[in-house]
Amino acid sequence: MSHTPELDEGTVHDAAALAKKEKTVFTSLVVDFILWIPDIIAAILAGSITMFADVVKCGNELLATFFAYLTIRKLARGHGETYDYGMGKYETVTSIITGAVMLISLLLVFYTAITRIMEPEALQLSGVALALVMMSIGVVVNTWLWQKNYRLARKEYSPIMESQWRLFRTKAFSDLSVLLALILSIVLHHFWWSVYIDPFASMIIVGFLFFTGYRVISSSLPDLLDKTLDESLQIVILRELTEFFDEYEAFHGVRSRRSGSNVYIEIFLEFDGERKMCEVQGAIDRMKVSLESKITKSSVTIVPSSGPCRIPGKKSDSSSPGEENSL
Amino acid sequence: MELQYEMVQNVQVVHVTGRIDSATAEKFGQDIYMILGSGNHHMLLDLSAVPYINSAGLRVLLATAKSTKKHGGRFALSGLSDEVRNVIELAGFHKILTISPTTSDALSHW
Numbered sequence: 001m002s003h004t005p006e007l008d009e010g011t012v013h014d015a016a017a018l019a020k021k022e023k024t025v026f027t028s029l030v031v032d033f034i035l036w037i038p039d040i041i042a043a044i045l046a047g048s049i050t051m052f053a054d055v056v057k058c059g060n061e062l063l064a065t066f067f068a069y070l071t072i073r074k075l076a077r078g079h080g081e082t083y084d085y086g087m088g089k090y091e092t093v094t095s096i097i098t099g100a101v102m103l104i105s106l107l108l109v110f111y112t113a114i115t116r117i118m119e120p121e122a123l124q125l126s127g128v129a130l131a132l133v134m135m136s137i138g139v140v141v142n143t144w145l146w147q148k149n150y151r152l153a154r155k156e157y158s159p160i161m162e163s164q165w166r167l168f169r170t171k172a173f174s175d176l177s178v179l180l181a182l183i184l185s186i187v188l189h190h191f192w193w194s195v196y197i198d199p200f201a202s203m204i205i206v207g208f209l210f211f212t213g214y215r216v217i218s219s220s221l222p223d224l225l226d227k228t229l230d231e232s233l234q235i236v237i238l239r240e241l242t243e244f245f246d247e248y249e250a251f252h253g254v255r256s257r258r259s260g261s262n263v264y265i266e267i268f269l270e271f272d273g274e275r276k277m278c279e280v281q282g283a284i285d286r287m288k289v290s291l292e293s294k295i296t297k298s299s300v301t302i303v304p305s306s307g308p309c310r311i312p313g314k315k316s317d318s319s320s321p322g323e324e325n326s327l
Numbered sequence: 328m329e330l331q332y333e334m335v336q337n338v339q340v341v342h343v344t345g346r347i348d349s350a351t352a353e354k355f356g357q358d359i360y361m362i363l364g365s366g367n368h369h370m371l372l373d374l375s376a377v378p379y380i381n382s383a384g385l386r387v388l389l390a391t392a393k394s395t396k397k398h399g400g401r402f403a404l405s406g407l408s409d410e411v412r413n414v415i416e417l418a419g420f421h422k423i424l425t426i427s428p429t430t431s432d433a434l435s436h437w
Contacts, residue, residue, distance in 0.1 A: 234382030235418050241389060242419035249397055251390045 017156060018076040024152055025069045025164065028145050032062050035138055042134045045127025048185075049116040050178045050202040053109035057174065057205060060105045061167055064098040068164060088223075088260025095163040095220040102170075102213030106206050113202040120195035123185050131182055138175035142168050156296075158261045163216045170212045177204040226257040229265070233295060237265060240291045247271075247283040252305050263298040265291065268305040280304065330358045338369045338437055340430060344376040347384030356387040363391070368400025369437070373430045375406025385418050392423055401425075405433040 036058050043051035071094045075087050146168035153161035181201030188194040228234070237254055250270035257264050267287075271280045284302040291300045328345035339362055347355050363370065370391070374380070388404075395402040403425040407415060415421060427433035 231382055235385075235414070238382060238385050238389065238418040238420075242423050245392075245423045248393070250393045251386070253390075254386065 015076070018072065021152065021158065021161060022069070022072045022076050024149060024161075025065065025072055028149070028164065028168070029062070029065050029069050031141055031145065032058065032065060035134070035141060036062060038130065038134050039138070042127060042131035045124060046131045046182070047121060047124045047127065048131060048178075048182065049112055049199045050181050050205070051131050053112055053202045053205055054174060054178050056108050056112075057102075057105040057209065058171070060101040061171065064094075064101045064167070065164070067097060068094050085259060085264075086262050088258070088262045091158065091260035092220050092223045095216055096224065098163045098167065099213045099216030099220065102167075102209045102216065106209040106213060109202055109209065110206050113199045113206070116199035116202075117196060120199070122189070122195055123182070123198060125186065125189075128182055128186055132179065135175050135179035135182065139172055139179060142172035142175055146172050156261065162219070166212050166216060170208045174205045174208050177201055177208075223258045223260075229256040229258060229263065233263070236294055237267070237291065240287065240294065241267070243290070244283070244287050247287065252307055261297050263295055264301075265295070265298055266301045266303055268303045268307075270306055271304055328355055330355070330362075332362050334367075335371075336434055336437060337367070338371050338434060339363075339365070339367050340371045340373060340434070342373045342376065345378075347377055347380040347387075349381060349383045352381075352383035352387055355384060356390070359387060359391055360394075363394065368395045368398040370395055370400065370402050371430065371433050371437075372402070372404050373406050374404055374411055375408070375429075377411055378408060380411050380414055382418075385414070385420065388420065388424070392420075401437070403427065403433050403437075405430045 036055070039051070039055050039058060043055045071087070071090045074090065146165055149161055149165035149168055153165050178201070181198055184201075185194055185197045188197065229237075233256070234254070237256070241251065248269040249272050252268035252270060254268070255266040271283070284304070287302055288300045292298050328343065328347060328351035330341055330343055332339055332341040334340070341359070341362060343355070345351065359370075372388075392402045404415070405427040406429055407426060412426075415424075415426070425433070425436075427436070
């Protein structure tokens, strides 16, 4: 007699998707670490401020990727008993940390570059050769990881995969910037101003870090604060409510939020008091199944209600403008 | 966002001016419900001076549609701009509400 637990199609799909995410992030982590060590050596030998900034940035990114890996690993192992609402918030928190790390790196790179501009130094040509090789490898590998993570993120929305592909895009472009800066510093070394190419080029990395860090934080923070779903999904919810217009007596509002890749929707409806409970339950089930099929990874709760939902400390719910009783 | 209303042929004709978005939807809802509070549940909403409506505004319309229906009244819209019509149709409201090009058209078929 088999004791293998039965898994529905959705569960199997989720497990496979998580396993693939885990593998992808782990690959990124290993490749990043392998590339980081010679980067440190090259930065020390070349004395390049751009290389040094890149090393610091990569170190922070490595930490962020490691954190993302731990979160996905936790998700893949399953913690259903401990977290009834899933671990979506873990994903969101990880993304915010990734963004914060980028912004901290930005400050560090900026400070180091300003210091070098005020006290310029020529690059050590012996170390630049190794740096050129490392940066060339970095451009190729990070472009590959960027594309790989991007394809995964497009298949299914996930804050971690979103932040990962943006991270590798930033790395690919910043490695390219460092590479070009080093080449220009060597080619133009006979000009007095060539000593400024290196620190000024590091400002490009500052720009990349700012743009990506801001983007990651601004997209994750609203989810962490339980911001309502965006307009396109609100319209989908309303379309469902119009489809089932005759099934309920009054509409008292909608409450929604995103948690990681999961979407939670609560709809407050009043039903005819003369209807049997089984009929009301049937209507609720039909609405729930229909809406969940239209919004990926959504969990819909229809709440039979005689008035708008109230949030403690909130003045009123804009989605339910007035008490039905007051009409 | 401002509301003005008048009684025409026993229908509450409400003229709305301005955007109906997350910032104004709450007041919009309160004003609509105050007008319905008079006991007449036949309402025509003239949206000819409304350049934009979002989901928060649509939720008010949905709640109003249910309320008027529950009390044996009728709720209709008129004078929709292209943008407002587009949102209304995306949300499927054209299936549950009567929509007329102008207020006079709507009243002539009331």
